[in-house]
Amino acid sequence: MSRISKKFEALRNDSKTCLISYITAGDPSIENSLDIMQTLVNSGTDIIELGVPFSDPMADGPTIQRACERALSKNTSCLDIFELVRDFRKHDISTPIVLMGYLNPIERMGYEAFAKSASQSGVDAILVVDLPHEEAKEVISIFKKYNLESIFLIAPNTKIDRIQEISKYASGFLYYVSLKGVTGATTLDIKKTEEQLKVIKKSINLPLAVGFGIKDANTAKILSKNADAVVIGSAIVNIIEKEQDNKSKTNSDIVNLMSPIRLKLDENLISGEKP
Amino acid sequence: MKTNQNKNLNDFNLMKYGYPDENGHYGIFGGTFVAETLIEPLTDLRNMYYDLKKDTDFLHELYSEYKNYVGRPTPLYFAERLTEKINGANIFLKREDLCHTGAHKINNTIGQAILAKKMGKTRIIAETGAGQHGVASATVAARLGMECVVFMGEQDIYRQSQNVYRMKLLGAEVVPVTSGSKTLKDALNEALRDWVTNVDNTFYIIGTVAGPSPYPELVRDFQAIIGREVIEQMENIDKKVDALVACVGGGSNAIGLFYPFIDCDSKMYGVEAAGDGLETEKHSAPLNKGKIGVLHGNRTYLLEDENGQIIETHSISAGLDYPGVGPEHALLKDLGRVHYASATDQEALKAFHELSRVEGIIPALETSHAVAYSMKLAAKMKKGENIVINLSGRGDKDLNTVARIEGIEI
Ligand SMILES: Cc1ncc(COP(=O)(O)O)c(C=O)c1O
Numbered sequence: 190m191s192r193i194s195k196k197f198e199a200l201r202n203d204s205k206t207c208l209i210s211y212i213t214a215g216d217p218s219i220e221n222s223l224d225i226m227q228t229l230v231n232s233g234t235d236i237i238e239l240g241v242p243f244s245d246p247m248a249d250g251p252t253i254q255r256a257c258e259r260a261l262s263k264n265t266s267c268l269d270i271f272e273l274v275r276d277f278r279k280h281d282i283s284t285p286i287v288l289m290g291y292l293n294p295i296e297r298m299g300y301e302a303f304a305k306s307a308s309q310s311g312v313d314a315i316l317v318v319d320l321p322h323e324e325a326k327e328v329i330s331i332f333k334k335y336n337l338e339s340i341f342l343i344a345p346n347t348k349i350d351r352i353q354e355i356s357k358y359a360s361g362f363l364y365y366v367s368l369k370g371v372t373g374a375t376t377l378d379i380k381k382t383e384e385q386l387k388v389i390k391k392s393i394n395l396p397l398a399v400g401f402g403i404k405d406a407n408t409a410k411i412l413s414k415n416a417d418a419v420v421i422g423s424a425i426v427n428i429i430e431k432e433q434d435n436k437s438k439t440n441s442d443i444v445n446l447m448s449p450i451r452l453k454l455d456e457n458l459i460s461g462e463k464p
Numbered sequence: 465m466k467t468n469q470n471k472n473l474n475d476f477n478l479m480k481y482g483y484p485d486e487n488g489h490y491g492i493f494g495g496t497f498v499a500e501t502l503i504e505p506l507t508d509l510r511n512m513y514y515d516l517k518k519d520t521d522f523l524h525e526l527y528s529e530y531k532n533y534v535g536r537p538t539p540l541y542f543a544e545r546l547t548e549k550i551n552g553a554n555i556f557l558k559r560e561d562l563c564h565t566g567a568h569k570i571n572n573t574i575g576q577a578i579l580a581k582k583m584g585k586t587r588i589i590a591e592t593g594a595g596q597h598g599v600a601s602a603t604v605a606a607r608l609g610m611e612c613v614v615f616m617g618e619q620d621i622y623r624q625s626q627n628v629y630r631m632k633l634l635g636a637e638v639v640p641v642t643s644g645s646k647t648l649k650d651a652l653n654e655a656l657r658d659w660v661t662n663v664d665n666t667f668y669i670i671g672t673v674a675g676p677s678p679y680p681e682l683v684r685d686f687q688a689i690i691g692r693e694v695i696e697q698m699e700n701i702d703k704k705v706d707a708l709v710a711c712v713g714g715g716s717n718a719i720g721l722f723y724p725f726i727d728c729d730s731k732m733y734g735v736e737a738a739g740d741g742l743e744t745e746k747h748s749a750p751l752n753k754g755k756i757g758v759l760h761g762n763r764t765y766l767l768e769d770e771n772g773q774i775i776e777t778h779s780i781s782a783g784l785d786y787p788g789v790g791p792e793h794a795l796l797k798d799l800g801r802v803h804y805a806s807a808t809d810q811e812a813l814k815a816f817h818e819l820s821r822v823e824g825i826i827p828a829l830e831t832s833h834a835v836a837y838s839m840k841l842a843a844k845m846k847k848g849e850n851i852v853i854n855l856s857g858r859g860d861k862d863l864n865t866v867a868r869i870e871g872i873e874i
Pocket residue numbers: 567568593594595596597671672673711712713714715716717718782783784828830831856857858
């Protein structure tokens with residue numbers, strides 16, 4: 190069983206919602222990223238999504254665009270990111286790591302070389318934002334060969350038959366983009382998202398994650414009722430941006446953001462209610 | 465010479481050359497590399513376009529706009545004094561600079577705007593480099609009564625301030641793009657982000673034969689009117705077309721001229737911007753110096769670093785300052801059907817002055833690259849052979865840039 194499946198199974202047994210945290214690797218530096226990853230795990234993160242910086246992140250809002258720019262100003266490469274994952278794995282062998290990025294840096298390295306190094310360093314899955322399944326056949330089979338799972342996005346305007354088609358190619362989990370927009374948007378319609386999650390959940394077998402625009406514990410809690418995982422991204426990256434010169438403040442602010450989210454998600458468990 | 469005289473867009477289906485395939489691929493190039501949210505609008509657009517290009521009402525409307533609003537057909541002008549001076553092949557200029565708004569860009573924007581209206585969209589967005597595509601988009605938005613927002617790199621807003629004012633006069637909002645290198649590629653990113661956010665009411669008019677499928681195909685089809693007219697105009701004067709030359713930024717004016725000739729034996733030359741020189745880092749010549757990669761929704765040749773990050777490009781002309789190129793050009797290069805040459809900033813500037821003085825036509829700096837290469841090419845060709853240059857735009861927008869370079873205050 191893959192590390193991701195194991196994680197979801199363990200959480201299901203404990204009736205817990207999976208908390209996924211996103212940071213851009215190398216923002217503001219690779220060393221800081223290692224610290225931040227450990228902080229995230231310590232404050233309740235179950236799966237880490239590591240952004241692979243790209244010069245033209247066309248699906249990202251200003252927050253993650255600037256994170257990419259900071260990471261690239263230090264020339265963060267795929268190889269640096271594999272090194273980071275290898276270092277992280279020295280102390281943590283159970284937290285799944287998903288690399289999330291755009292196709293071009295992967296293509297430049299070569300699918301085979303990328304997949305091999307990613308797998309060897311301890312990466313579990315890849316999410317390529319600008320790679321719909323129609324264009325992904327070759328890549329998916331190479332990822333599979335190296336035991337890497339392929340995560341795909343589904344959007345509010347993805348029709349049910351297409352969702353089912355996508356889930357044939359997907360493994361690990363499916364990632365529902367909760368709004369039409371870029372990362373960090375502020376236009377999340379919680380009611381509508383809840384409704385859509387209910388419909389999607391019925392038509393797939395994979396765990397369902399929901400992200401884009403989730404910034405606080407209450408929103409996370411509400412959406413967790415119809416999803417297996419919630420993703421927090423720009424809210425974390427905002428802290429990293431604000432406190433980039435102060436490592437300990439970065440880490441303490443991240444704890445202050447994430448711990449309440451974890452607590453809220455686990456609220457029913459603590460009070461003994463059935464989730 | 466076997467030519468295709470038919471006027472309907474769909475008659476190109478009869479051509480031997482059958483690209484793109486049904487998935488929008490040009491060999492290994494092209495495709496649809498976008499985030500999931502854009503799949504539905506792109507599918508809708510493709511379906512709508514495939515229906516409409518067989519629809520006689522649509523074609524009537526399009527051709528009526530070409531004639532009455534754009535000012536087509538544009539003349540094919542024999543550049544007699546330039547020909548004499550070069551003393552080689554006969555040089556003909558396809559006068560796209562005489563289109564309404566001063567460049568070929570409007571052939572495409574009028575077509576896409578009609579599509580937008582048919583799809584019930586009320587808001588148009590566009591990216592622009594030189595500002596020509598922005599102006600052409602703002603123009604057709606005004607013509608059809610639609611809201612228009614144009615994304616333009618901060619760097620380009622400075623270089624092309626006159627076009628910024630034109631867009632505003634036409635009622636468009638110009639949004640400065642401050643991310644990345646603050647030029648055309650970043651304006652494209654920003655337009656894609658806006659589109660993802662506002663897909664329900666917004667139509668994205670891409671300005672060149674780039675972007676995800678079906679854009680490279682539909683922009684080509686709307687620009688192909690250029691080549692079709694040249695075929696007719698040359699047949700009317702009983703001349704054979706030996707060579708075709710056009711500048712290549714994203715490649716829309718070039719493909720518009722080349723496409724109807726693809727099954728013929730005319731030689732074709734695309735001219736990229738060599739900036740300070742292909743041997744330097746400062747150029748915009750992905751077909752000459754790039755690697756295959758994926759950007760802005762398609763696979764093509766790109767200027768990128770060893771980590772696959774897109775690098776900043778340079779050209780004296782904002783309209784050629786782009787690190788990628790339309791996927792069909794990538795294919796035509798690999799097929800060997802088109803030869804992709806280049807011209808430096810200096811060569812383009814020289815040609816800018818040459819054409820102004822010798823023919824009384826001030827070309828755009830983009831176009832000047834094609835003129836520069838053509839002068840070299842014509843000199844090597846036989847007398848009596850014929851070369852057609854796509855005069856893609858007029859140079860009024862570049863007067864400030866040229867004056868600044870020459871230390872003149874205007
Ligand atoms: C006059 C003119 N020619 C050429 C171009 C380059 O675009 P393309 O290669 O798509 O024709 C531009 C772009 O702004 C332009 O304004």
